[in-house]
Amino acid sequence: MSKQQSDRVILGVCSLAFILSDFGTAQFVQKQELHQLMKDAVKTWGPDLRGLVERVDVSTIAPHAIRRVKPTAPWQTTRVTVLGDAIHAMPPSFGAGANTALRDAATLAEKLIAVHRSEQKLVDAIAQYEDTMRGYAYPILEMSSDHEVANRYQPTT
Numbered sequence: 250m251s252k253q254q255s256d257r258v259i260l261g262v263c264s265l266a267f268i269l270s271d272f273g274t275a276q277f278v279q280k281q282e283l284h285q286l287m288k289d290a291v292k293t294w295g296p297d298l299r300g301l302v303e304r305v306d307v308s309t310i311a312p313h314a315i316r317r318v319k320p321t322a323p324w325q326t327t328r329v330t331v332l333g334d335a336i337h338a339m340p341p342s343f344g345a346g347a348n349t350a351l352r353d354a355a356t357l358a359e360k361l362i363a364v365h366r367s368e369q370k371l372v373d374a375i376a377q378y379e380d381t382m383r384g385y386a387y388p389i390l391e392m393s394s395d396h397e398v399a400n401r402y403q404p405t406t
């Protein structure tokens with residue numbers, strides 16, 4: 250399996266979890282209905298992957314609600330900051346939560362290195378990290394929460 254195919258499979262599994270999340274609050278959804286929904290979601294996939302879903306033990310299927318946080322308006326920067334799911338927990342449909350958390354860590358680390366080199370004041374550096382992070386993370390948070398966009402999303406190479 251090529252890297253690109255592998256990425257698509259991971260995204261597909263996440264999307265399936267996302268579709269099922271629509272039913273998270275439904276009290277009386279039958280396991281058979283959920284299984285049918287899963288099978289419908291993968292009906293255009295290859296036979297091996299379809300087989301995996303078809304052979305699922307139906308008794309183990311359960312709806313699970315997936316929640317997210319809403320973007321928070323800019324706050325007064327202090328020496329305490331946030332990154333990852335603590336500020337942008339999102340549905341897994343884009344496979345982007347951990348990736349965005351890692352980007353936060355890299356962005357913040359870059360700012361802290363500048364502080365260490367006396368190029369910037371600590372709180373200013375953290376404020377810049379927070380601005381930058383809100384700039385890339387909030388659009389991903391919004392997009393990953395839009396079922397239409399999430400289901401149409403095609404990963405690039």
Ligand SMILES: Cc1cc2nc3c(=O)[nH]c(=O)nc-3n(C[C@H](O)[C@H](O)[C@H](O)COP(=O)(O)OP(=O)(O)OC[C@H]3O[C@@H](n4cnc5c(N)ncnc54)[C@H](O)[C@@H]3O)c2cc1C
Pocket residue numbers: 259263266332333334335341343344345346347348349350
């Ligand atoms: C079903 C599913 C599929 C996903 N698929 C993908 C994917 O394909 N690609 C992707 O990029 N992301 C994916 N994600 C999202 C990804 O898992 C998260 O975005 C990522 O784990 C966030 O990392 P984090 O370090 O911010 O938070 P976490 O991984 O939640 O780490 C927080 C840590 O803090 C600890 N903690 C909490 N409270 C305390 C406390 N009071 N004291 C000490 N420790 C504490 C917790 O135990 C935990 O270990 C998926 C998520 C789910 C649920």
